[in-house]
Amino acid sequence: MSDSDDSDDVSVEYPDNDELKRLNDAFSGGLNFDAYLENHIEYYESPLRTLRSIVDGDEHGPYSWMVSGSDVLTTSDAWGRAGQMLAGHPSVQMFELDSNEFSRESFRVFMAALEGNKTINNLTICENPHVGTNEGSRVLSAFLRKRKCPIDSLELQTLGISLSSFQMIAPTIGRSGLSGQRVKELCLTGNDFSVDTEEKCATLYRSLTNLSLLTKLDLRGCNLGVPGCIAVAKFVRCNNFNLAEISLASNNLNDKCCEMLARSFLGKKSIKEITLSDNDDITLAGLTRFGLLLAGNQKVRSIEGSNHNVRANFQR
Numbered sequence: 585m586s587d588s589d590d591s592d593d594v595s596v597e598y599p600d601n602d603e604l605k606r607l608n609d610a611f612s613g614g615l616n617f618d619a620y621l622e623n624h625i626e627y628y629e630s631p632l633r634t635l636r637s638i639v640d641g642d643e644h645g646p647y648s649w650m651v652s653g654s655d656v657l658t659t660s661d662a663w664g665r666a667g668q669m670l671a672g673h674p675s676v677q678m679f680e681l682d683s684n685e686f687s688r689e690s691f692r693v694f695m696a697a698l699e700g701n702k703t704i705n706n707l708t709i710c711e712n713p714h715v716g717t718n719e720g721s722r723v724l725s726a727f728l729r730k731r732k733c734p735i736d737s738l739e740l741q742t743l744g745i746s747l748s749s750f751q752m753i754a755p756t757i758g759r760s761g762l763s764g765q766r767v768k769e770l771c772l773t774g775n776d777f778s779v780d781t782e783e784k785c786a787t788l789y790r791s792l793t794n795l796s797l798l799t800k801l802d803l804r805g806c807n808l809g810v811p812g813c814i815a816v817a818k819f820v821r822c823n824n825f826n827l828a829e830i831s832l833a834s835n836n837l838n839d840k841c842c843e844m845l846a847r848s849f850l851g852k853k854s855i856k857e858i859t860l861s862d863n864d865d866i867t868l869a870g871l872t873r874f875g876l877l878l879a880g881n882q883k884v885r886s887i888e889g890s891n892h893n894v895r896a897n898f899q900r
Contacts, residue, residue: 647675647676647677647678648676648677648678648679649670649676649678649679649680650679650680650681650682651666651680651681651682651684652680652682652683652684653682653683653684654683654684654685654686656684657684657686657690659690660687660689660690660692660693661693663686663690663691663693663694664693664694664696664697666694666697667693667694667695667696667697667698668697670697670698670701670704671697671698671699671700671701672700672701673701673703674703675703676701676703676704677703677704677705677706678704678705678706678707678708679698679704679706679707679708680707680708680709680710681708681709681710681712682708682710682711682712683710683711683712684712685712685714686712686714687714688714688719688720691712691714691715691720691723692723695723695724695726695727696723696726696727698727698731698733699727699730699731699732700732701731701732701733702732702733702734702763703733703734704733704734704735705733705734705735705736705737705765706735706736706737706739707733707735707737707738707739708738708739708741709724709739709740709741709743710739710740710741710742710743711741711742711743712743713743713744715740715743715744715745716743716744716745716746716749716775717744717749718748718749718752720743720749721745721749721752721753722752724740724753724756725752725753725755725756728753728756728757728759728761729756729759729761730761730762731761731762731763732761732762732763733761733763734763734764734765735761735763735765735767736765736767736768736769737767737768737769737770737771738757738767738769738770738771739770739771739773740753740770740771740772740775741771741772741773741774741775742773742774742775743774743775744775744776745772745775745776745777746775746776746777747776747777747778747779747784747787747788747791748787750772750775750777750788750791751787751790751791754791754792754794754795755794757770757794757795758794758795758796758797766797767798768797768798768799768800769798769799769800769801770795770798770800770801770802771802772801772802772803772806773802773803773804773805773806774804774805774806775806776806776807777803777806777807777808777812778807778808778809778812779808779809779811779812779815780811784811785811785812785814785815786815788812788815788816789815789818789819792815792816792819793819793823795825796823796824796825796826797825797826798825798826798827799826799827799828799829799854800827800828800829800830801827801829801830801831802830802831803816803830803831803832803835804831804832804833804834804835804859805833805834805835806835807835807836808832808835808836808837809835809836809837810836810837810838810840810841812835813832813835813837813841813844813845814844816832816845817841817844817845817847817848818848820845820848820849820852821847821848825852825854826854827852827854827855828854828855828856828857829855829856829857829858829859830855830857830858830859831858831859832845832858832859832860832863833859833860833861833862833863834861834862834863835863836863836865837860837863837865837866838863838865838866838870839865839866839867839869839870839873840870841863841866841870842860842866842870842871842873842874843870843873845858845860845873845874846873846874849874858874
């Protein structure tokens with residue numbers, strides 16, 4: 585099935601037109617509907633036509649969209665048209681691109697069209713390795729710089745973003761774009777920020793300094809290790825920020841990292857939650873380093889960590 589098959593010679597109707605009627609009835613009743621755009625082969629229709637039918641079919645429209653899979657939109661023209669439709673949609677608030685395997689040109693034209701959207705406040709892009717390349721990162725940076733939508737939450741998961749790509753993206757994440765709204769919550773789970781030289785450690789630190797206005801930062805599974813933790817600890821220690829939650833789970837951290845982090849977080853009144861789970865070399869001895877932090881900061885809810893033998897949950 586190709587998204588280019590949206591000509592009038594396709595005479596097969598949707599297999600269940602009552603389904604669209606039920607959606608319209610739900611919209612009319614004031615219910616929110618999460619639209620899940622996927623490659624449903626049984627529809628015998630272009631997914632782009634399905635998207636157009638639902639978007640244009642009623643005045644309320646869904647507030648959440650996901651384009652999932654590599655067979656949904658298969659040409660750059662289709663991606664461009666989808667971006668234009670979503671850019672003009674009056675109520676979509678959450679949007680996700682998941683495992684699409686789009687070409688460089690498809691990603692470029694889609695994101696360029698999406699710049700005009702004024703309602704999306706939650707954007708997720710995951711399992712799309714092209715985005716993590718330098719070229720893909722330039723496209724993403726251009727979108728963040730020119731966007732009119734008020735993104736509060738940005739999730740860039742398992743995109744193959746390297747340290748060099750992160751250095752390119754981070755400054756635009758920290759800016760407000762044309763919307764005047766800064767990103768508050770950032771998830772970078774599953775990317776590779778491995779650091780093996782002092783120069784790379786300094787690069788990671790400089791990149792992180794662009795994110796001082798975040799309230800939530802998720803760095804799970806980013807292969808930080810001890811050198812990367814040094815950069816994170818310096819970022820925490822040397823910058824005034826609003827950070828309430830940070831996750832450093834699954835990053836090959838150890839007890840030495842706990843000591844560095846605990847010292848860095850002392851006096852940081854905004855922090856409420858630190859997650860260090862699934863770091864096998866962290867022991868109970870390492871976690872107890874946070875005792876002073878818990879004693880001196882009334883806002884801390886919990887600090888969690890685990891390895892194969894220990895599951896610790898410190899809570900006031």
